[in-house]
Amino acid sequence: MAHQILPVTATPEERNEIAAFLAGFVRAGGLLKPRPGDDTPSKWLDRMRWWWDENPACRPGSPRGFLLRNDDAEVVGFSGLIPFPYESAGEPVPALVTTSFFVEESHRSAVMGLIARQRELGRKFHIVDGSASPEMRRLLERLGYEAGGLRAQYFFPTRRLGGFPAHALLLARGWTFPVASSDEVADFRLVTHPSEWHEPAPKGERGIRLDLHNGSLSWLVRSGSEPRRFFGLVDSEDKPVARALGVYKRHAGLLSCHLLDHRDFHSGGAGLSLLIGKILRTQGDEGLDPATSLVILSRFGHHTSLGMPGHPAGSNLFFHLPPSLQGVEKECLPIEGDLVLL
Known part of the structure; x- marks a missing residue:
């Protein structure tokens, strides 16, 4: 035929x-x-x-x-x-x-x-x-x-699922990492719309990575069938500290927020700890859906996050590089692929 x-x-x-x-x-x-x-x-x-x-x-x-x-x-x-x-x-x-x-x-x-x-x-x-x-x-x-390589997940229970006592148990297993306290995040502000966010310019380092800016972040927030929310953390001078795109999924009756795209701009590498600490304490129109039981962050690579290995998880991520980029290291993120746009 x-x-x-x-x-x-x-x-x-x-x-x-x-x-x-x-x-x-x-x-x-x-x-x-x-x-x-x-x-x-x-x-x-x-x-x-x-x-x-x-x-x-x-x-x-x-x-x-x-x-x-x-x-x-x-x-x-x-x-x-x-x-x-x-x-x-x-x-x-x-x-x-x-x-x-x-x-x-x-x-x-x-x-x-x-x-x-x-x-x-x-x-x-x-x-x-x-x-x-x-x-x-x-x-x-x-x-x-x-x-894409090894993927690990880090779990952060909200008060609906035991809150910080449950987080301490997961910390002992290495399936999460420490989050900032309420005092540590008091002077930081959570923004939930990309229009309020000013993405720092790429540092010009050699390496292949997603290049998301206000327009593409807004597009990802508006697209896809699953509800989602942008989370950006800024300091007292409105300088960006960290950001993430959270996609809500329901499994076995529990609502979880999966942080699929994330960036840490903190000079000491504590941005995601600060961001998640703020997210867990900010619910409703200004933050996390109050029905959420669990916040989940995924990352690729052999490295740990704040010294914790995370829970091993499978991955379906594959990629091909053109001849001009062969040998260049690629950064992988859980948001990569089409699932976020279905």
């Missing part, structure tokens, strides 16, 4: 086709663990708006993905791409996040063609896959993608 692999143009007509295909793929049982709304075209149209229309990193010529069409020009496969802002040594790094690689079972023979088109982009773009299935992980490893 002949197939056509075409770049996504993202016209309104094409988006409707893509949305209908993706929702139908899910309804037919093609996705192992569907999310709420995955089986409705309107949800996919929302996602495409987040990926391509409201995304400050997506420009007129940015790749948006590929369509697989059969002999009758019907959509039988989709491989989406989301432009994302990265930098190295103060210079922008062209980057794409893969999303929603769906191909009908009867057309799986064309999968490698879609992969080949993505690999062509890898000559110029840093490519990130943050939600690879087990099958895709094995394929990415064969294609030379690098794994």
Whole structure:
């Protein structure tokens, strides 16, 4: 059977086709663990708006993905791409996040063609896959993608889950780290909207990292299906100390706030301790959802956070570097990938 692999143009007509295909793929049982709304075209149209229309990193010529069409020009496969802002040594790094690689079972023979088109982009773009299935992980490893590495989680119970006595027990296990006291955070202020935040300029160090600024932070806060909140900590002179993007998730009846993107700007490395100490003590419109039982911070790498190893956790993060960036160290964060934009 002949197939056509075409770049996504993202016209309104094409988006409707893509949305209908993706929702139908899910309804037919093609996705192992569907999310709420995955089986409705309107949800996919929302996602495409987040990926391509409201995304400050997506420009007129940015790749948006590929369509697989059969002999009758019907959509039988989709491989989406989301432009994302990265930098190295103060210079922008062209980057794409893969999303929603769906191909009908009867057309799986064309999968490698879609992969080949993505690999062509890898000559110029840093490519990130943050939600690879087990099958895709094995394929990415064969294609030379690098794994994000070790991930650890740190748990901070709110008063609903035992508060600071429970935190002390987790501290003894090494599954959390010390947070600042109420006296230590008294002179700091929590801001919950990126418009109130002034991101420090990158230091110009060589290394590949996310380059989020007010526009892209606002985009991430507005996008995605799960509720979320920006947390920024400033000192008495309104200088930035640390920030994080918290995404709320509910599991086994408990609401948790996952700090997926975080930066520490404190000269002594205590910014996240101060930020989390302030978050735990600030609830409601000015801070944490009062129904939250647990704040969870994740990080990648072999290092510890304030001397604590954290709780080991799995990771689906893989990435590819273009030839011009081979050998350059990449900083990995839990926010990387498409899950925050679904």
